Amino acid sequence: MSEQETVSFGYEDVSPTEKTQRVRGVFSNVASRYDLMNDAMSGGMHRLWKDRFVRRVKPRQGEQILDMAGGTGDIAFRMAPSGAAITVADINPEMLGVGMKRAQERGLTGLVWTEANAETLTFPDKFFDAYTIAFGIRNVTDIPKALREAHRVLRRGGRFFCLEFSTTTWPGFGEVYDAYSHKVVPQLGKLLANDPDSYRYLIESIRRFPDMPSFERMIGEAGFVRTQVEPMLGGLVAIHSGWKI
Template sequence: MTDTVSFGYEDIAASEKTARVGGVFTSVASKYDLMNDAMSGGMHRLWKDRFVRRVKPREDEQILDMAGGTGDIAFRLAASGAAVTVADINPAMLEVGMERAAKRGIDGLVWTEANAEVLTFPDRFFDAYTIAFGIRNVTDIPKALREAHRVLRRGGRFYCLEFSTTLWPGFGEIYDAYSHKIVPKVGKLLAQDEDSYRYLIESIRRFPDMEKFKGMIAEAGFVQTKVEPMLGGLVAIHSGWKI
């Protein structure tokens, strides 16, 4: 990893990013659903449903949902009877998730504070690893991908849902205008936090494109890597297998 990394459109020291991203998510944790609705026009709910269908969780499987603090993916996974561990580096996000689980009467989830780059779980422990809209906020993405590979059993599967760059002519320009000009203002209106929403939009633009990220997953040791674009690649499901 280089000495500097992106924080939105800003380049900062790698040592600073984790804390600064933490500040963003601490700020927006209580408004996370609103944030996702603002950034996706409400479509994130459909994307997450599709994502979990691709994961195909099964009863009694051990699944790690990384960066899943608010529980959106974990609740969907747990409906299959899978044993889900929800890990997030941000305690404020985990607190929101645990409160939501209690209100919904969802028991049995394991909640743990964890850094995707240095997981404390043993080797070959999980059947599946999921991460939704979280990988772009990691400081050292290749390191996090290697950790995902390490904690998966042989035959384990990796699934990542993340914003990317749409290839549809004209649509990218429309979404750029919407995201850069409107979403931060919505953040200011709904969460009194324009800067955090601006960072989240900028972080999408600095994230590797679909083919490059697919290559990074392969470099971490995964095979049969695939990418499934939605809305021309505005958001994509990446996957790979450990053998």
């Protein structure tokens, strides 16, 4: 991707560099209120979706797992009881700071925390058994590049799992959620966090994200096989997966 090309930042088209900087700013703003943000966007259901997601990942004792864009620890905390060695990576240091504080409060000392860009990982080839990313891929500037990096750092037989908002196919439900998300969520952001703009971007970023078949195709183009999509609420949110062979 050249610097002359544009990418979406919500409903705006901006340069890749500007998107990276602005996304960093959004998550710096919302880091301390991350659970509040997710509750606002999902009506609290994100907690159930994350539980289901980790059940699909099936983390196991002794595995090396990379949880990308996992700064506040939501997914890592759910995987930790498995005994897997979990590296939590995030581009945003404020999000990592929240996660490390939460881990300390829970007495979880075995997690590795690292600042990292999903597009330019510094981990060696074929290092991890699983790669997870929950509600983070749509904020990446160059999604295909991030998917290729996920493929690179996984061992043969490694698995990729992504939890992300998508486009519901249930008749009528999409319109109801659109109205809620565009009108209510930014107002909640203003009321609860005095930050309607960040919440507005997060909703707009969902609308600009590829639909389920398109994103599954992107995962396959990155080199993964046996790709699958598990929609929830008709595809309002979906678990995407693939394997490296």
